[in-house]
Amino acid sequence: MAFKMSVQKYAGKISEVEIGAGEKAIKLGGENVMPFYSFDGETGNTQKIGIEILDVYPENWVEPLKNLYKDVASNPVDWAKFVEEKFSPDFICLKFEGADPNGFDKSPEECSEIAKSVVEAISIPLVIAGCNNHEKDAKLFEKVAAAVDGYNCLFLAAVEENYKAVGAAAGLAYPHKVGAESSVDINLAKQLNILLTQLGVKGENIVMNVGCSAVGYxxxxxxxxxxxxxxxxxxQNDKTLQMPIITPVSFETWNVKESVALVEEVPEWGSQEERGIxxxxxxASSALAGGANAVILRHPKSLETIKKFVNELA
Incomplete structure (x- = not known):
């Protein structure tokens, strides 16, 4: 008897969200099957991979990464252009670490000028991340959303503490996409999506960041x-959870001991750079296999490897 593969069909489908403008705009989502399950149905848009850069010199990054970007890291515009031209990611994530009130405390106005200069200098989509101070991010995103009007950026992220301000700025006042960030809990993810849609942000303009941790943590x-x-x-065809997922992998993995410990401290662990990669x-591969439609990375070798991973499975 010939083998007949059983097919798992679902009623629900992930919404399709476009980020960026022009020929190099990208689309996330669109699938109605689990990741890479092309034998079950429509896998939607291919998963996308981005590279993280900062608005300030990355003093806290490990030395191998600082050396990699040493000629451009003092200028976010040069850094963005270098990354696009040399490594060809699907998008760039500009993280405003310099806006942190406990750090340089850059003003929203200063950050908006940086974002505008960066988005005008590149042809690929821009994802904009804050400083993780919820109050400052709300003020920051309001100014930055206006400065990059017309470029259809994704803003990471709206949280329960500031979703009204972030959603109003990035999802209502200006036609951008809003990242809904929750902390590794399906109920919290669902609640935030509901709050944003009740605010008036359309579901097709929301991308979820459901949380991340490094493997082993x-x-x-x-x-x-x-x-x-x-x-x-x-x-269950739950429309409150049918948004694409983006996972900022680099925010977590380059801060764990396996990535930051010096070779002199643990010589038996080998190269610090290779450990971080x-x-x-x-x-990143775990996140993509689990349902992420996009991941944010920091090292170009990681980008190269994950691109190959996606291309061979897609």
Missing amino acids: GYEYVASTMDRIRLAAFG AMEVST
Whole structure:
């Protein structure tokens, strides 16, 4: 008897969200099956990979990364152009670390000028991340959203503490996309999506960041949360969870001991750079296999590896 593969069909489908403008705009989502399950149905748009840059010199980054970008890292415009031309990511994530009130405390006006200069200098989409101070990010995104009007950026992220301000600026006053950030919990992710849509932000303009951790650091919670979100979106046709997912992998993996410990401290662990890449690749591949439609990375070798991973499975 000939083998007949069973097919798992779902009623639900992930919404399609476009980021960027022009020929190099990208689309996330559109699938109605679990990641890479092309044998079950429509896999939607290919997963996208971006590179992180900062608005300030990356003093806290490990030396191998600082050396890699040493000629351009003092100027975010030069850094963005260098990354686009040399490594060809699908998008760039500009993180405003310099806006942190406990650091340089750059003003929203200064940051908006930087964002405008960066987005005008590149041809690929721009994802804009804040400083992780929720109050400052609300003020920051309001100014930056106006400065990059017309470029259809994704803003990371709206959280429960500031979703009204971020959603109003990035999703209502200006035609951008809003990242809804929750902390590894399906109920929190769903609640924030509901709050944003009640505010008036359309579901097709929302991308979820459901949380991340480096592999080995409680990643099983991330994996189980992604599974539950995707199965609810597909199997239960839960429209409040049918948004694409973006996972900022680099924000987590380059801060764990395996990535930051010097060779002199743990010579038996080998190259610090290779350790960091391994953590980033392991986490990114896990996130993509679990349901992420896009990941943010920091090292170009990680980008190269994950691109190959996606191309061979897509």
